[in-house]
Amino acid sequence: MERLRLRATGSFFRYCSNRSLFDRRLNINSVNSIHNSTSGYAHGFGKNCRDFHFFSDNHKWNVQTCFGFVRYQGETFRDSTEKGLLEKTRRFQYRGFGSLAAKVQRNPSFSTLNSDDISYFKEILGEKGVIEDEEWLATANTDWMHKYKGSSKLLLQPRSTEEVSQILKYCNSRCLAVVPQGGNTGLVGGSVPVFDEVIVNMSLMNNIISFDKVSGILVCEGGCILENLITFLDNQGFIMPLDLGAKGSCQIGGNVSTNAGGLRLVRYGSLHGNVLGLEVVLADGNVIDMLGTLRKDNTGYDLKHLFIGSEGSLGIVSKVSILTPPKLFSVNVAFLACSDYFSCQKLLMEAKRKLGEILSAFEFLDSKSLDLVLNHLDGVRNPLPPTLHKFYILIETTGSDEPYDRQKLEGFLLHAMEAGLISDGALAQDINQASSFWRIREGIPEALMKAGAVYKYDLSLPVEKMYDLVEEMRTRLSDSANVVGYGHLGDGNLHLNISTAQYDDGILTQIEPFVYEWTSKHRGSISAEHGLGLMKANEIFYSKPTATVSLMASIKKMLDPKGILNPYKVLPHSLSS
Amino acid sequence: MKIMVAIKRVVDYAVKIRVKSDKSGVETQNVKMSMNPFCEIALEEALRIKEAGMASEVVAVTMGLKQCVDTLRTGLAMGADRGIHVETSGPLYPLSVAKLLRALVEVEKPGLLILGKQAIDDDCNQTGQMVAGLLNWPQGTFASKVVLDKEKQIVTVDREVDGGLETLCLDMPAVITTDLRLNQPRYATLPNIMKAKSKAIKKFTPEDLNVEIKSDIEEVQVTEPPKRKAGVILSSVDELIDKLKNEAHVI
Numbered sequence A: 001m002e003r004l005r006l007r008a009t010g011s012f013f014r015y016c017s018n019r020s021l022f023d024r025r026l027n028i029n030s031v032n033s034i035h036n037s038t039s040g041y042a043h044g045f046g047k048n049c050r051d052f053h054f055f056s057d058n059h060k061w062n063v064q065t066c067f068g069f070v071r072y073q074g075e076t077f078r079d080s081t082e083k084g085l086l087e088k089t090r091r092f093q094y095r096g097f098g099s100l101a102a103k104v105q106r107n108p109s110f111s112t113l114n115s116d117d118i119s120y121f122k123e124i125l126g127e128k129g130v131i132e133d134e135e136w137l138a139t140a141n142t143d144w145m146h147k148y149k150g151s152s153k154l155l156l157q158p159r160s161t162e163e164v165s166q167i168l169k170y171c172n173s174r175c176l177a178v179v180p181q182g183g184n185t186g187l188v189g190g191s192v193p194v195f196d197e198v199i200v201n202m203s204l205m206n207n208i209i210s211f212d213k214v215s216g217i218l219v220c221e222g223g224c225i226l227e228n229l230i231t232f233l234d235n236q237g238f239i240m241p242l243d244l245g246a247k248g249s250c251q252i253g254g255n256v257s258t259n260a261g262g263l264r265l266v267r268y269g270s271l272h273g274n275v276l277g278l279e280v281v282l283a284d285g286n287v288i289d290m291l292g293t294l295r296k297d298n299t300g301y302d303l304k305h306l307f308i309g310s311e312g313s314l315g316i317v318s319k320v321s322i323l324t325p326p327k328l329f330s331v332n333v334a335f336l337a338c339s340d341y342f343s344c345q346k347l348l349m350e351a352k353r354k355l356g357e358i359l360s361a362f363e364f365l366d367s368k369s370l371d372l373v374l375n376h377l378d379g380v381r382n383p384l385p386p387t388l389h390k391f392y393i394l395i396e397t398t399g400s401d402e403p404y405d406r407q408k409l410e411g412f413l414l415h416a417m418e419a420g421l422i423s424d425g426a427l428a429q430d431i432n433q434a435s436s437f438w439r440i441r442e443g444i445p446e447a448l449m450k451a452g453a454v455y456k457y458d459l460s461l462p463v464e465k466m467y468d469l470v471e472e473m474r475t476r477l478s479d480s481a482n483v484v485g486y487g488h489l490g491d492g493n494l495h496l497n498i499s500t501a502q503y504d505d506g507i508l509t510q511i512e513p514f515v516y517e518w519t520s521k522h523r524g525s526i527s528a529e530h531g532l533g534l535m536k537a538n539e540i541f542y543s544k545p546t547a548t549v550s551l552m553a554s555i556k557k558m559l560d561p562k563g564i565l566n567p568y569k570v571l572p573h574s575l576s577s
Numbered sequence B: 001m002k003i004m005v006a007i008k009r010v011v012d013y014a015v016k017i018r019v020k021s022d023k024s025g026v027e028t029q030n031v032k033m034s035m036n037p038f039c040e041i042a043l044e045e046a047l048r049i050k051e052a053g054m055a056s057e058v059v060a061v062t063m064g065l066k067q068c069v070d071t072l073r074t075g076l077a078m079g080a081d082r083g084i085h086v087e088t089s090g091p092l093y094p095l096s097v098a099k100l101l102r103a104l105v106e107v108e109k110p111g112l113l114i115l116g117k118q119a120i121d122d123d124c125n126q127t128g129q130m131v132a133g134l135l136n137w138p139q140g141t142f143a144s145k146v147v148l149d150k151e152k153q154i155v156t157v158d159r160e161v162d163g164g165l166e167t168l169c170l171d172m173p174a175v176i177t178t179d180l181r182l183n184q185p186r187y188a189t190l191p192n193i194m195k196a197k198s199k200a201i202k203k204f205t206p207e208d209l210n211v212e213i214k215s216d217i218e219e220v221q222v223t224e225p226p227k228r229k230a231g232v233i234l235s236s237v238d239e240l241i242d243k244l245k246n247e248a249h250v251i
């Protein structure tokens, strides 16, 4: 009994030495709290799900210890509050967006809301499901980066597929534009209205419908928060096949609609493989039941794939059936340094070959990304002695046999070190160390937000070319910006981020269209995993030929003839009105 | 001078603990095991003292099942010079551990014995004190700062007490137990993991050390703490007042 109760000491220790987690609990209601999530590690171990309790008698002492500990590390615990960060970014971002907004015109064929509409919605959803509260709407109108801001006056919260259907049927008949919204963590301006679209917020559709322990197939509603699903599955001995830094807020419906990739794609593959079925509501309110729970089903066109990654432009995802892998308890994480990009590539090739079935993540960051994290996030330290290395790699293995896995990983790393592929490295000895390695990789977006204005590009490129773009961009921008590169090297996915003191159209014209042209020239994709949203709707041609895009437009026209679902997003504006 | 550090293998403190269905203990099968965090701090402190040129060798000691060697390897990868493993099979309680430690101290003759103030699995917080008693050495428990004076053969220890700090000056040899704030342990780097492979680990049995493992304590059962009830969301202040009055009877 004592053993259990007093485990509290352990958790306090963890929260102390990993400020981010502690912080996250403190800011539990903050819209931005998600970026503190150390998903990478929790996915493997399922530990973040553990409740944070204050245990009676030790309460005061422990809290003091936490604060004291952090201060002892030379950090000032409270001076960089979330709020300060939000305000700073808000100021920057609006300016940046100004020029973009000016390019989009409200589609005049959409109606505007009237009081009859509101009464109708109240009839079908009840008072509670119809939200006109200004503060609430202000949050729902603004995206995670505070870069895109709409002016919707109405947010609806359906509780069932039937209600979603009624909403869409009505909106379609009235020609009211709609934006489906999940956790609102999207990074391309897709989840917020551009003008006055009605927001259909899915968060009340958060029920788990069934879980089959034999097959590992989970069926749930679209509004389930990813982290809640992870916790649920953890108790069953399973994990979600995807994990991302936003898991504390993003919803499975949003993940499916953006075809989110994340940190373990290298192991479990994309949602096109893991999603077994969907139930979606079309623009006219028709409910399409494709909610299969079969791994194999070749009866006709596999239409669910159309909705995976359609960013809410073809239908609202109301239910999801997904294949979940069993949770394996042996997880190891290494943080490595490489002196050049070529070594990173070779290491990836070797890791795929030598770590084989246990490799579960292969992430990379350059030294400028590490500097950002060390400078802007409290409580993060460099796991390695502070010699200058150009690149850092995070490798995670997940398997079922701890001594075997560990030996395999150690052997691989020591060999790579002897071969000169890695110049230094550290191997996590416990879960806290593993989570602090992940914190570095996952903390980059947050650190970038704190550093000032940021231009984000999420690109798929051939791995060998990937870093050339970062270097070319650095040369182009010279001292005017801090150009950082990081991402899912294992998937050929570069996150190119350009950090500047403030938004500046002069800098933007140096970046775009250059970055898109470069990507196109190297046959890459201008959107690897974030989607096109509003940000890149007009840039689709860089990655897709005209004939393909016009087929997409015909599909859109067929499924949503009036174009009410998430207008101005995904497809180029020239084709969508 | 040699420093001896005791380290314990425990269920990783970030693991969600599950109680075995027969209530005989905590599930440790297929569960991540790691070094007790306070032991990590103890080892880190020993390494810093050595790096400051005030000790010649750091010996890490562990007791328990065969797998404890993994934890010892971690200690060696952090920088301990060599390891000692006293292999036992059954449960070990603080008094037995203290007796084994005393026996090892007699073999190794360290100038300092550093331990974590407690292990996070049983939270006994007794071993350091007991071994100091058995050895008749001075003890500085819950150390948040340790300063060694090699010439005078004394060690100054700050300890956290309610509402302040207490500073003790101990004659060496002495026992120190470490608190959370003493230091931040280092990571095991690859070069050090590589070096650790060739470091020696010496094995003992309790019989070798003439210690009989027995206990006056019987663990009756282990149960989970009561589950927290889910909260309720009330729709109005009136409802809240009503509940506080008529259900909670607090106003």
Ligand SMILES: Cc1cc2nc3c(=O)[nH]c(=O)nc-3n(C[C@H](O)[C@H](O)[C@H](O)COP(=O)(O)OP(=O)(O)OC[C@H]3O[C@@H](n4cnc5c(N)ncnc54)[C@H](O)[C@@H]3O)c2cc1C
Residues within 6 Å of the ligand: A034, A035, A144, A179, A180, A181, A182, A183, A184, A185, A186, A187, A190, A191, A202, A222, A223, A243, A244, A245, A246, A249, A250, A251, A252, A253, A254, A255, A256, A257, A258, A259, A260, A261, A262, A263, A311, A312, A313, A315, A316, A317, A318, A445, A529, A530, A533, A566
């Ligand atoms: C810190 C951070 C880290 C991230 N890391 C990753 C990463 O590693 N990999 C990655 O791929 N993405 C990442 N993202 C981007 C983002 O979190 C994902 O794209 C996520 O899947 C979006 O889910 P959401 O519920 O927040 O959707 P939202 O942001 O609410 O919506 C995204 C899009 O999906 C549509 N949508 C949402 N729910 C539904 C629904 N039920 N039916 C139909 N359409 C819907 C919206 O209209 C919008 O177009 C990250 C974001 C942040 C903030």
